Amino acid sequence: MVARGERENATGQGRLVRPPMDPAHGVRKFKLSPHELVDAVTAAEDLFVLAHLGVPRVNPVCWTFSIDGLVERERSFTLDELKARPKKVVEAVHHCCGSPLEPNVPTRRAANVRWGGVDLAALLDELGIDPNARFLWSYGLDGGEFADKSCEWFLKDLPLERLAAGDVLLAHELNGVPLPAEHGFPVRLVVPGYYGTNSVKWLWKLHLASHRADGLFTTEFYNDELGEEDRAAGLPAQRPVWAIAPESIIVSPQSGTAVALGQPIEIHGWAWSFRSVATVEISVDGGESFTRATLEERRGWGWQRFSLIWQPSVRGEAQLCARASETSGTAQPRDGARNAMHFLAVLVR
Ligand SMILES: Nc1nc2c(c(=O)[nH]1)N[C@H]1C(S)=C(S)[C@@H](COP(=O)(O)O)O[C@H]1N2
Ligand SMILES: [Mo]
Numbered sequence: 001m002v003a004r005g006e007r008e009n010a011t012g013q014g015r016l017v018r019p020p021m022d023p024a025h026g027v028r029k030f031k032l033s034p035h036e037l038v039d040a041v042t043a044a045e046d047l048f049v050l051a052h053l054g055v056p057r058v059n060p061v062c063w064t065f066s067i068d069g070l071v072e073r074e075r076s077f078t079l080d081e082l083k084a085r086p087k088k089v090v091e092a093v094h095h096c097c098g099s100p101l102e103p104n105v106p107t108r109r110a111a112n113v114r115w116g117g118v119d120l121a122a123l124l125d126e127l128g129i130d131p132n133a134r135f136l137w138s139y140g141l142d143g144g145e146f147a148d149k150s151c152e153w154f155l156k157d158l159p160l161e162r163l164a165a166g167d168v169l170l171a172h173e174l175n176g177v178p179l180p181a182e183h184g185f186p187v188r189l190v191v192p193g194y195y196g197t198n199s200v201k202w203l204w205k206l207h208l209a210s211h212r213a214d215g216l217f218t219t220e221f222y223n224d225e226l227g228e229e230d231r232a233a234g235l236p237a238q239r240p241v242w243a244i245a246p247e248s249i250i251v252s253p254q255s256g257t258a259v260a261l262g263q264p265i266e267i268h269g270w271a272w273s274f275r276s277v278a279t280v281e282i283s284v285d286g287g288e289s290f291t292r293a294t295l296e297e298r299r300g301w302g303w304q305r306f307s308l309i310w311q312p313s314v315r316g317e318a319q320l321c322a323r324a325s326e327t328s329g330t331a332q333p334r335d336g337a338r339n340a341m342h343f344l345a346v347l348v349r
Contacts, residue, residue, distance in 0.1 A: 016204060019062075019141055021054040026146070027182065034108055034342065035254035037270065040305070041091070042111035044175045049182045050096050050109075052217070053144040053154060056202045060186045065170075069137070069208040072128030079186050082118050083172060089116045090167045092192035092301035093272045094199075097241050098338050100221035101147060106340045108249055112270070112303045115190045116173030121163040123170070124208075129160070133208040136160055138189045141202040146216060155215040156200050158191060158242060160208070167192045167301060170203065192301035193274040194242050197222060212240075243274035245339040246332050248306065248324040255344035259312055268307035269342075271295065271324040278327040280306035286319035287334060287341070293322070312348040320344050 029049040032042070066076035091114050098107040140154035162168065169190040172179060179185045184201030191198045197217070212218060223238040231237055248271040259265055267284075271277040276298045281290035293308040312318060321343045325331035332341050 016141075018143060019056045019058050021142065021144070022057050024054045024144060026053060027051040027055060029182075030109055032111070034249045034269070034344075035251055037110070037249060037251050040112065040302075041175065042094075042113055044113070044177065044180060044183070047094065047111050047113065047174075047183065048096060048109045050196065051142065051182065051201070052146045053142040053151070055182055056141040057181060058141060058186055058202060063186055063204070065187060065204055065206075067124070067127060067206045067208070070130035070133035070210065071124070071208055072130065075127055079172070082170060082187065085118045085123070087116050087173070088119045088167070088169060089114055089173075090169060090190070090192055090301060091299055092167070092190065093244070093270075093303045094196055095244055095247065095272070097195035097197055097222075100197075100217070100241075103222075103224055103241070104337055106338055106342070108342065109196075110247070110249060110270070110272075110303070114175050115169055115171040115192075116176065117169035117171035117187070117190065120168045120170055120189075120206075121166070124163070129208065132210045134160055135209050135212055136163075137207040137209055137213040138200040138203060139205040139207070140184075140200045141204050147221075149216055149220070151216040153204075154200060154202075155213050155218060156189075156198050157209075157213040157215075157218050157240075158194065158198055162191065162194070162242070165193070193244055195244055198242060244272065245337070246273040246277060246324040246326055246330060247271065247339045248277070248280055248322040248332065248342060250320060250322050250342050250344055253320070253344075253346050256346070258347045258349055259318075261312055261315055261348055264309050264311045266307050267293075267310050267320060267322075268305065269322060270303040271306050271322070272298075272303040273324065273326055275326050275328070277304055277324045279325050280304075281323045281325075282306075282308045282310075283321050283323070284310055284312070284318050286343070287321050287323075290323060315348050317345050318348050320346060
């Protein structure tokens with residue numbers, strides 16, 4: 001009799017049996033609104049939860065993890081073996097790109113946390129990467145139905161080039177404690193600077209390949225259609241949802257609140273992107289005119305605080321928005337994209 005989550009034979013090479021799923025259907029919990037993102041580091045219990053297929057309940061004693069494909073030496077690890085390796089702690093924005101069925105709708109599901117785990121690039125160096133390897137496929141223990149389609153395992157991929165930018169982790173800790181079940185216990189991939197969907201929870205296998213993974217969540221969903229202009233410039237028609245585009249959230253003032261005429265108040269929030277944000281501009285007239293905000297430096301892959309003192313000078317409704325840009329000049333669009341600017345209205349009286 002094979003315990004669930006264990007391989008069918010003692011060599012560790014047999015077919016994997018899925019652990020019990022509880023629940024065995026998608027989970028979406030969004031706990032904090034923009035005005036509640038007050039802490040620089042988000043508490044684990046306040047983190048949003050996104051599981052497309054359900055939550056596998058993994059017995060850590062039975063769990064093994066393996067790396068195969070285009071590596072010189074394939075290997076598997078127990079949880080104790082992984083935890084015995086040096087632990088790296090990385091602060092990073094954790095940001096869900098929104099529903100793959102509505103890729104252009106902003107959702108502002110974001111947090112900033114500290115992941116602890118094993119440096120994947122160092123581990124792969126030890127195993128030896130085959131020069132033909134270009135993509136890293138990562139498998140979660142969850143499987144089931146999504147959007148009337150079925151998949152055996154939650155499978156994602158990313159370009160191996162991403163490893164060179166550093167800090168891709170096999171994470172076993174979230175804010176200093178073991179990963180909670182909903183967040184991927186016992187081990188998840190964490191790809192700082194990439195949208196949350198790439199950080200595969202309940203990880204059981206990494207596979208190195210010369211081409212992209214042909215899966216529900218790799219080539220069917222999570223690919224953005226590029227516009228005419230990009231295609232005219234010779235870019236491929238689709239771009240995988242990997243690196244985070246410039247993004248910002250206004251935390252204060254809260255949407256719908258009243259502010260006093262003539263009283264200086266601080267407008268502040270968080271900004272981030274894969275390459276880090278160079279400038280944030282704030283508008284108090286619905287995006288007609290912008291003023292550059294003060295912006296803190298990035299810590300690791302974390303979000304950056306921006307702020308601006310505003311002295312409201314006109315009574316009535318004021319439309320606030322923020323616009324983050326990278327050094328390259330790439331900025332948040334006004335609408336029509338997942339990273340469209342965050343607008344909110346306050347009443348000056
Ligand atoms: N195995 C697995 N990993 C997954 C998912 C999933 O459904 N299954 N969802 C992804 C998505 S869409 C997001 S946004 C993040 C959410 O991570 P969290 O629930 O820990 O906040 O996990 C990603 N990793
Ligand atoms: Mo997501």
